[in-house]
Amino acid sequence: MSVLQNRQTERALDALTIRRQCRIGQLDTGTSGLALGCVQANLVVLPSAIADDFLRFCVRNPKPCPLVGVSEKGIPNIPSLGDDLDLRTDLPRYRIWEKGKLIDEPTDVSAYWTNDLVAFAIGCSFSFEELLIADGIPLRHIETDRNVAMYRTNIQCAPAGPFQGPLVVSMRPFKPLHAIRAIQITSRLPAAHGAPIHLGDPAQIGIPDVANPDYGDATSIMRDEIPVFWACGVTPQAAIAAVKLDFAITHAPGAMLVTDRRNVEFSVL
């Protein structure tokens, strides 16, 4: 099979099959476009001593940190997201942080897991991007096979314990009619960052140069397009990195937790 055929097969796989492939080391790619219709989530795993602060940080900042699940202490599963789900093995790739430094990017974190860890699953823009594409709205970063462009803004998150910092946003350029439609569609998905938080002039939210994103890849904006900005799951990652925690586990960029829950289950309207 060609790479493309392989990819098309993977798209049709259900969430459990994706997780099982990760578990046995057979899937080590980004999860964008896989298990269409299923909620994908950012993973954050923290020592229990700091977990309550992070939970409050998420609750206070629901647009960048829409919680779709939280584990019991030490339990490497969030049952509401899938019966057969092991958070230690079922993502394609992880990042291990010590004192705020990236020390490892394994495909399995069993060796790092302890009974003291608490896991958080945070909704992800893949959910709304899937709906935009299904609606016929083109997404340039996907068409050009880049990461979405992301920026730190001058909007501060509501702090909780040591967690604080700027709201990070992702930007997608649209023709005006598509921007209006994208606002309608993403408004239905508060669990995937919801409606945009800004459109138009990037400087109004403290982005000095839209051609130089702080994360991801630059995306061109055509003359007939308007940039639209959504709260982004990098926000909590940046807040965690700034605290230089003794220990943390996150997903590797783009390698999300694929859950059994359907996007429609989290949709309003």
Place this chain on the structure above:
Amino acid sequence: MSVLQNRQTERALDALTIRRQCRIGQLDTGTSGLALGCVQANLVVLPSAIADDFLRFCVRNPKPCPLVGVSEKGIPNIPSLGDDLDLRTDLPRYRIWEKGKLIDEPTDVSAYWTNDLVAFAIGCSFSFEELLIADGIPLRHIETDRNVAMYRTNIQCAPAGPFQGPLVVSMRPFKPLHAIRAIQITSRLPAAHGAPIHLGDPAQIGIPDVANPDYGDATSIMRDEIPVFWACGVTPQAAIAAVKLDFAITHAPGAMLVTDRRNVEFSVL
């Protein structure tokens, strides 16, 4: 009572009271802000020979021409919009057109009514403006006591019989967060023009100079604002005027039909 007190009293009046005041010649003002919560409508009254064409024009162009009611031939009432409702007397002021020329602006059209006429009630932006204000979104044309700015666009309506012509839009400037919220709110009201049809660069829809509206009053756009454009009920009026019909009746600008129906009854979501 002061004029302001009078106005506050009028706002609290129900739709039937408004119509009865019009009927006996005691109300001769615009209806913006009156009978809050009630659907207000553009009125178009045409000879029956041309009415079917106009009906198809409305159906084919639902964003500028959202029909909320149509009468039986010769009957000066649309029962679904109010039990005690006489289309000949219950609007504050009318316009009478002959061969496309404005020949009269009476407060009562009984002398012009015939058994051959068909009346159309078309939803109006007053419905969504009321919801925007209730949501705390400022509307500059209301705050400055002007008419909304309206423009002919380069978007052509779908024709029906002799009716054709450009889509006319109204423009309201908003800060980006308010623009996003206004899109959400107006999406709920397809019977009042629904979601915007454009935002941002006016030239993209054929508006060469946003400071020079084709109808209404110019509205300033601040540096931190973005213009948002909605399909407008002047569209069918302009299409009718272009045909130079032998005879037509419309409401006078801003002097709408106040119906018993609630905006919420026509809302989606």
